[in-house]
Amino acid sequence: MIGTPLLPEIRELIEQRNFSALQRIFNDWMPVDLAELISDLPENEQAILFRLLQKDVATETFEYLELDSQQNLLTALTQKDVTHILNSMSADDRTALLEELPGTVVQELLKLLSFKEFKIAKTLLAYAEDSVGRLMSPDYLSVKKDWNINQVLDYVRTFGHESETLNVIYVVDDFGKLKGELLARELLLSLPEKKVSEIISEDKIITLTASQDQKDALDAFKRYDTVALPVVDSNGYLIGVVTVDDMLDVAEEEETEDIQKFGGIEALEEPYMDLSIPQLVKKRAGWLVILFIGEMLTASALAYFQDELAKAIVLATFIPLIISSGGNSGSQAATLIIRSLSLGEITIQDWWGVMRREILSGLALGGLLGLIGVFRVIIWAMILGHLTTTWIYVGVTVGVSLVGIVLFGTLTGSMLPLLLKRMGLDPATSSAPFVATLVDVTGIVIYFSVASLILGGILL
Amino acid sequence: MIGTPLLPEIRELIEQRNFSALQRIFNDWMPVDLAELISDLPENEQAILFRLLQKDVATETFEYLELDSQQNLLTALTQKDVTHILNSMSADDRTALLEELPGTVVQELLKLLSFKEFKIAKTLLAYAEDSVGRLMSPDYLSVKKDWNINQVLDYVRTFGHESETLNVIYVVDDFGKLKGELLARELLLSLPEKKVSEIISEDKIITLTASQDQKDALDAFKRYDTVALPVVDSNGYLIGVVTVDDMLDVAEEEETEDIQKFGGIEALEEPYMDLSIPQLVKKRAGWLVILFIGEMLTASALAYFQDELAKAIVLATFIPLIISSGGNSGSQAATLIIRSLSLGEITIQDWWGVMRREILSGLALGGLLGLIGVFRVIIWAMILGHLTTTWIYVGVTVGVSLVGIVLFGTLTGSMLPLLLKRMGLDPATSSAPFVATLVDVTGIVIYFSVASLILGGILL
Known part of the structure; x- marks a missing residue:
């Protein structure tokens, strides 16, 4: 059931300006398929179609778009739409977009962010290119050791909507120091009365640092078959999370670089x-x-x-x-x-x-x-x-x-x-x-x- | 904190036959690190160390071992231990092991399985090499549309321990036909009274078939950034699940094949x-x-x-x-x-x-x-x-x-x-x-x- 974009039909509907029919079709599509369709359109049509998407789908679709389509939309959409997208897209995808734009454009775009998001974006952009910091998201959930599972479930239901992943929830002490991780699996299997401290084991936690090379992160993900890894600072305080979906891209880039080197070419940074x-x-x-x-x-x-x-x-x-x-x-x-x-x-x-x-x-x-x-x-x-x-x-x-x-x-x-x-x-x-x-x-x-x-x- | 194996110390403890100290050290190790240590040991020492592991850790460590170490342990361990491992290891890893062994050995090993596991192993081995069937696990959880979240949570706590993944739970009708999927994220974020049917959307589900090439599965995982995909038969009945951790291996194999072809060599099947x-x-x-x-x-x-x-x-x-x-x-x-x-x-x-x-x-x-x-x-x-x-x-x-x-x-x-x-x-x-x-x-x-x-x- 992998989406085949049905381009001729879509093309016809675009030419007829039949937006309600298009909207109905798009309701059934996955964001990644919508992104592919939009990327394939001429630049002047991309914004027209993009505006037909529901707000939450729009942000997710935007995250999947190729860089040049993203840039095109940033200029073609209204400032209101751009503000919404930039504030609601996940912090790691936003970093990936901003790091490719010219400095002056970045300054303009940063002004559209809320104070909270502005601080996050600034912090992430401060990390070196190809470092773990650039992939990191500060949107994670952390709980305390002495909570029981029921409290954790309540907390997740209340605050989990913004979190980059719910496959892992982190356990920190009162000062924010990482003490362990609670997998969704453990959370779902444990009885409601059980305490977090009874489930986690403090010794075995694998961590990354923000300044580490992305290649190291890739190795750690491969080695430990995990869906997310916590990022800590030099004192062990939790500062973010990296998820496995970003790793497939890192892996692809590394492979491409290796293959191009072997073919006797300097690594290309663009398609x-x-x-x-x-x-x-x-x-x-x-x-x-x-x-x-x-x-x-x-x-x-x-x-x-x-x-x-x-x-x-x-x-x-x-x-x-x-x-x-x-x-x-x-x-x-x-x-x-x-x-x-x-x-x-x-x-x-x-x-x-x-x-x-x-x-x-x-x-x-x-x-x-x-x-x-x-x-x-x-x-x-x-x-x-x-x-x-x-x-x-x-x-x-x-x-x-x-x-x-x-x-x-x-x-x-x-x-x-x-x-x-x-x-x-x-x-x-x-x-x-x-x-x-x-x-x-x-x-x-x-x-x-x-x-x-x-x-x-x-x-x- | 990625485990450095500390080999000299371990070596000393093995020579002193200080098994209790080894056991204490191993308690803090991840299965993947244990597997690496054991693979690096001479064949006659592998079984000695492996027997020091706790039962559940042993099975998981066994799954991470390289094929030749697995084969060595199958002959060096007692039949009781082998029986335990083969019955408790996950079905997809077991298939990967059995498909590399000679037919007569496979027949002997299949006899050690419980009737249930025997049937599963036979079915999975019947799929073609490099097909999705060989990666598939029949251990998934399925629930009904009219259940509410509380019922699902109860069901997960009772039957989830055996499931290959809890990141996705499948929704089927009374006949086992796949109707949708419930992500751990949705499960954790929804209020306990909400019905499953209110959460899932039936249109957007991506599926695999058991006879498909593993390369197709890899493409689908990459495209949809997902952690698990359901496998259905030609009538849409759910028969298994494939998880993303198996995909990194498939990706590696595909890359190796491509690189070797490009270097003008037939693809090697072994290191x-x-x-x-x-x-x-x-x-x-x-x-x-x-x-x-x-x-x-x-x-x-x-x-x-x-x-x-x-x-x-x-x-x-x-x-x-x-x-x-x-x-x-x-x-x-x-x-x-x-x-x-x-x-x-x-x-x-x-x-x-x-x-x-x-x-x-x-x-x-x-x-x-x-x-x-x-x-x-x-x-x-x-x-x-x-x-x-x-x-x-x-x-x-x-x-x-x-x-x-x-x-x-x-x-x-x-x-x-x-x-x-x-x-x-x-x-x-x-x-x-x-x-x-x-x-x-x-x-x-x-x-x-x-x-x-x-x-x-x-x-x-």
Whole structure:
């Protein structure tokens, strides 16, 4: 029953200005589906449709909108509507919106907030970008240890409507120090007369701090399978709560960054289609130029082997075939190791185990490609009808070089991420193109060294 | 306060066989931390420590253990303990364990289950691998529409202990047909006299089916920011529930598969270190051989241009430099487009917009590398003291070829994922090595065609 937006019908109703029919349809929709519909509309129609929504649905829908639609609505809606939305949207979503807007706009918008909301917004914006503080909501419920469950239930019914989550209720002492957490599950299962202190266990509570990196929060959520985590200050006083729904976004951003790094691009901060062409070029040019300059070493290496090349032009024919095999096996190895590192399946301490496995895998894969390579050269020579001993030697040169280069590729691809991690750098930086470039240069040296050994006195 | 396992101290206590001290320490630990500690121990010590845990903590800890530790404990623990664990662990975690064990072992273990649990386990194992059924738990709470909140609360306190989640309670009619859901939030906020029917809205409920792919479930969870989704059969009868904690694992598996495909490897089903070397080679050999055979076309292309090569050996010097630039820009473009597709930022319909952007980006990037290339050739010739008009022409050949090849690379890298998606295939298959190979062959043709044009009559 996942909402398919029915766009043609909606489009027709918009053109007929049949707002009452639209309103009836929208009543059955989830805010996330409404947000998708509105985001897909041209900017001048977004506000028209948005105004048809009921007040509470409107705020929730606004929270789901993409940033550019949110910005558009902020200018297209009346100040009254904007004031309502900004004051009623949840504090963490509001922070996410405000942090993307220019400073002057933020100042204007902050003026629309009530004094209470203004203070909250200011505090949250003061935390560093990518810190837990930016995801935090100050809307949580806290109760005392000596209350019984009935008192807690009463309190929740009275004050719970504003709370970001009711899946966890926090227990604090008289000074606001965090003492424990009461899960909705425990609250629902406990008898009304039971005291909070009988249910919670103080030792086992996991907390975040506002200045922590969002990545740490993500790790904690994954590890403890939890729906919300409390944020405390350095003295253990409860200051906010982070909920798991924000974590899926953090996870997605982290993954995107890793994937883009591995593809040899600087991480994009915006969707592909929203970037201007100069921005798009800038994000790619850096790495591309570095790789290009690195790859220039292949030209130097080949210039060094110019005499051999001149004597045996046939060697040139196999250069791309041979060096690309090293690059491909290196990319494979790098992919495996980077992913295993990020899943925690292997650590730096496992380097020797990894190396042993990659030496054996590299020999096997290199041997396989080497065999195919030898046959390729010999069968080709046979088909062209000029199979001589020389061609067999060329075939063996190609085969032996392949073993060496594939082995070198798997070793470089697997050890580079571990080395980067050891140096405190991000292993994902050992991108597929980076490994390929490293291996290309070495590949040429290996190839011509093997050729000198095998073809010395024959062709060279 | 995320648990650091304190291994040296624990190690000492194990060696002293000081079980009471260990038991005291373990009382303060979370099951997930206990599971990590036990997984890190040698196999013969795992059961010793596991037996120190309290019964309920033991089951929960067992659910968090890695598969090989679970298997080890199944053989090392007494039949009584195994029986307790298998009967009390949650149905979805049990399915995840059983599906990895050999058939004969599963048959033995199923005999240990109570009749009720046996039926549940059999049913869940009957669903296809990677289907929602395998993640589903039949332990949910369902209530009727005409109950009031007080009745629901009473019902939850009595029967809720076994339920997989209490964050959502389902509303069914007298025949078990799903009619709505009651969130813990709504339950906690509503006045005790209010009827369930006044709270729920029947239209807006999102459901899964047991035969659906787990990936669909993941998409629904992401889209609707929810903690649990009901599973219904084809007639709308409620048969189980899937909770969000299982989704982080599904997400991780999907990501790993995508990343490995992009790196040019068949998706591994097990952690890197658990695979035998032959398995590791097998997963990589397929793609590597396909790419190798594809890359053989470069040798054919170069053989075709043999006369040109013989006349101008200097052209050979720049082959790796030039073709790798195409591969690198292609990998970048493929990374961008594959990720944007999987995030839903672009769709196939956007192909023209993407192509336009990539043509402009490709020209800009190619122009940049081309300029650097021209300078490289000319400055190098100057340094070596043999700068002639010929070298300037060679420089221009390199520069112009780079523009063409980088442009071709970005176009191939960006259009191939869209084409694969259009054909109903997985865009992630357009791996970095695959794009690089495609571009290498074309790169040689472009390079020598440009050379014929520019150097015709001079060198060629």
